[in-house]
Amino acid sequence: MPARRSNTSRLRLHHLLVAPFASLLLVFFGVPLALVVVVSFFDLDQFDIIPTFVLTNYVELFGSSLTYTLYANTIKYAVIVWAITLVIGFTVSYFLVFHVRPFLLQLALFLLCTVPFWTSNVIRMISWIPFLGRNGIFNQSLIALGIVDQPLEFLLFSDFAVVIAYVHLFSLFMIAPIFNSMARIDPAVIEAAVDAGAGRFRVIREIVVPLSKTGIAMGSIFVVALVMGDFFVVKIMSGGQSASVVLAMSNETAVLQYPPAAASAVVLLLVVTAMVVGILRIVDVRRELAG
Amino acid sequence: MAQSGEIELCHLTKRFDRTVAVDAIDLAIPHGSYCCLLGPSGCGKTTILRMIAGHETPTEGDVRIGGESVVGLPPVRRGTAMMFQNYALFPHLTVLDNVAFNLKMRGVGKAERHQRAREMLAQVRLDQFADRMPSQLSGGQQQRVALSRALITNPRVLLLDEPLSALDEFLRLQMRGELRRMQKELGITFVHVTHTQLEAIAVADMVVVMDQGRIEQAGSAREIYTLPVSAYVARFMGGQNVLTGKVASVTDGIATLVSDTGERFSSPLNGQVVAEGDVLHCCVRRDRVALERVRRPPGALPEPTNAVVGAVHAIEYQGTYVKVTIDVPGREQFVANVVDSKFFANPVDIGDPVVARWVPEDVHLLTTSGQAGETHG
Numbered sequence: 001m002p003a004r005r006s007n008t009s010r011l012r013l014h015h016l017l018v019a020p021f022a023s024l025l026l027v028f029f030g031v032p033l034a035l036v037v038v039v040s041f042f043d044l045d046q047f048d049i050i051p052t053f054v055l056t057n058y059v060e061l062f063g064s065s066l067t068y069t070l071y072a073n074t075i076k077y078a079v080i081v082w083a084i085t086l087v088i089g090f091t092v093s094y095f096l097v098f099h100v101r102p103f104l105l106q107l108a109l110f111l112l113c114t115v116p117f118w119t120s121n122v123i124r125m126i127s128w129i130p131f132l133g134r135n136g137i138f139n140q141s142l143i144a145l146g147i148v149d150q151p152l153e154f155l156l157f158s159d160f161a162v163v164i165a166y167v168h169l170f171s172l173f174m175i176a177p178i179f180n181s182m183a184r185i186d187p188a189v190i191e192a193a194v195d196a197g198a199g200r201f202r203v204i205r206e207i208v209v210p211l212s213k214t215g216i217a218m219g220s221i222f223v224v225a226l227v228m229g230d231f232f233v234v235k236i237m238s239g240g241q242s243a244s245v246v247l248a249m250s251n252e253t254a255v256l257q258y259p260p261a262a263a264s265a266v267v268l269l270l271v272v273t274a275m276v277v278g279i280l281r282i283v284d285v286r287r288e289l290a291g
Numbered sequence: 292m293a294q295s296g297e298i299e300l301c302h303l304t305k306r307f308d309r310t311v312a313v314d315a316i317d318l319a320i321p322h323g324s325y326c327c328l329l330g331p332s333g334c335g336k337t338t339i340l341r342m343i344a345g346h347e348t349p350t351e352g353d354v355r356i357g358g359e360s361v362v363g364l365p366p367v368r369r370g371t372a373m374m375f376q377n378y379a380l381f382p383h384l385t386v387l388d389n390v391a392f393n394l395k396m397r398g399v400g401k402a403e404r405h406q407r408a409r410e411m412l413a414q415v416r417l418d419q420f421a422d423r424m425p426s427q428l429s430g431g432q433q434q435r436v437a438l439s440r441a442l443i444t445n446p447r448v449l450l451l452d453e454p455l456s457a458l459d460e461f462l463r464l465q466m467r468g469e470l471r472r473m474q475k476e477l478g479i480t481f482v483h484v485t486h487t488q489l490e491a492i493a494v495a496d497m498v499v500v501m502d503q504g505r506i507e508q509a510g511s512a513r514e515i516y517t518l519p520v521s522a523y524v525a526r527f528m529g530g531q532n533v534l535t536g537k538v539a540s541v542t543d544g545i546a547t548l549v550s551d552t553g554e555r556f557s558s559p560l561n562g563q564v565v566a567e568g569d570v571l572h573c574c575v576r577r578d579r580v581a582l583e584r585v586r587r588p589p590g591a592l593p594e595p596t597n598a599v600v601g602a603v604h605a606i607e608y609q610g611t612y613v614k615v616t617i618d619v620p621g622r623e624q625f626v627a628n629v630v631d632s633k634f635f636a637n638p639v640d641i642g643d644p645v646v647a648r649w650v651p652e653d654v655h656l657l658t659t660s661g662q663a664g665e666t667h668g
Contacts, residue, residue, distance in 0.1 A: 018591040162448075168296075188376070188377065188379035189380075190374045191346055191373075191375065191379065192373070192375055192380075193392070193396075194366060195345075195346070195366045195367075195371075195372065195373045196392050196396050197365075197366070197367035197393060197397055198438075199394050206381075206392075206395075210383045211383055212381070213383075269466070
């Protein structure tokens with residue numbers, strides 16, 4: 001009997017231990033999310049929100065071709081940025097883990113990657129404007145060097161600028177998890193592959209990539225979710241010439257169109273969830289983390 | 292298999308920054324022999340193995356396999372295969388793909404390489420585990436997978452880095468027999484790195500005892516064990532008691548040595564020329580020492596000849612014999628391995644004063660002191 005009692009009391013203790021975090025999650029994540037879902041079914045009459053249950057918001061959302069254009073645009077950004085950050089993240093991690101010898105130097109260089117993050121997102125992004133602008137540093141340098149005679153127009157307020165800013169902002173979210181999983185590869189395993197006759201690229205393909213899968217998956221989730229949820233970078237860096245799902249949503253809330261915005265948010269949440277599930281389907285992160 | 296797996300190390304040296312890991316080593320390992328590199332950790336044995344394998348570049352000197360220099364060649368072009376300490380199996384591949392990996396790198400098609408990997412696994416009785424992941428296998432099974440992976444390309448030299456150290460005692464004994472049997476069957480050269488003396492002398496045709504980047508002695512297991520050349524080897528192999536003394540007189544090629552504490556030992560000189568007053572080391576096997584209990588305390592006895600006097604420090608029963616450790620005042624501990632029947636016919640107890648005697652014929656002269664600079668053919 002005493003054994004059972006201690007068991008139940010231990011169980012109660014476990015509940016007690018997770019309670020603070022669980023309540024935090026409930027109050028600041030669960031409740032607002034539920035509220036968004038509820039509001040997405042409300043009706044809207046001019047600027048009056050009518051608490052009822054209608055599907056108008058969803059019908060209008062799926063009926064509008066703008067929705068599909070916005071998703072196509074946002075997913076395009078997500079895919080391009082994901083591909084570029086993946087290449088950067090993998091290359092930087094590979095270099096740090098396998099080519100930088102003293103561990104302290106490795107750590108120092110890794111921390112160097114985080115230096116840009118010591119300033120705010122907004123400043124980091126806005127600092128691209130004087131650099132890439134029509135009369136910016138980059139264009140002026142090109143002209144001074146005689147490479148072009150007209151300033152390049154596509155550098156700022158374009159898809160190019162948006163992608164540059166995303167890559168700059170989100171690369172670390174790819175580097176950190178890949179670095180982490182790469183650093184855990186036993187060097188003897190790589191040596192065994194070399195012993196078996198694998199050249200450098202075979203080693204990368206057969207050993208390093210498969211054993212970095214967890215990090216690649218985690219980084220991909222971060223980058224995809226961040227790009228899908230962004231509106232600020234698109235707004236500033238495209239100069240209003242491009243839009244994303246969330247930018248449209250933010251415009252709607254700006255004019256107090258809450259129910260359609262809420263419906264849009266619910267759909268985006270489902271799309272991003274589907275993308276994350278898709279990534280996790282390819283890589284079983286939980287199993288790899290446990291192993 | 293036409294290629295010879297004879298290995299020659301010529302003046303092989305490896306320095307890391309300032310430390311010398313391997314110091315100008317010369318060694319020839321005949322084709323088809325089982326060679327053990329034996330020494331304490333940090334003596335350079337693994338570095339030698341890695342230089343033979345091509346995972347480490349020599350600072351100076353040459354590595355020749357089958358008569359040709361292989362320095363600078365990648366591991367595959369050397370005809371060597373390495374079995375790593377802790378096996379280094381690919382954790383993301385099945386057992387079958389682990390074994391087939393070498394063939395995949397050589398461009399062998401999937402069907403053929405899987406076929407050959409299955410045959411290889413059948414040889415080590417692991418065919419039913421082909422689809423498991425390495426982490427699902429026991430240590431002994433993982434070791435056999437590593438062995439199969441290394442042997443699938445028919446190397447002329449197999450390099451084993453502490454292959455048995457991760458196994459428990461029972462498996463270790465079983466696997467070392469297995470390794471020896473495989474080496475005989477395949478007829479290729481095995482180079483096996485270990486820090487365990489009994490493992491080395493049990494499997495090897497040729498034992499190379501190392502210390503601080505240098506070879507102390509290379510020879511057959513029996514030579515190393517019964518005829519060590521230096522006090523270091525005699526102590527390291529563990530079967531000997533090392534005796535040190537100054538030459539007092541020489542008659543008929545037998546020197547009489549006097550130790551610091553006054554004991555007198557006879558030692559055959561085997562033709563070596565010595566002068567009175569020279570310090571010599573010799574050794575006597577632990578199992579050639581007879582024990583006798585004495586009534587008086589050790590200090591009250593006359594200085595013994597071909598014997599030491601002391602008090603029993605420890606008694607360990609080993610099954611066929613009893614290991615008796617004796618504290619002898621003023622010198623290192625002396626060990627007598629007494630056959631169990633003899634011991635129990637006349638047992639001693641801890642603290643008993645005893646005389647340990649031997650006959651001069653069992654004394655072996657150590658020809659080098661084991662210090663740097665001294666070499667002896």
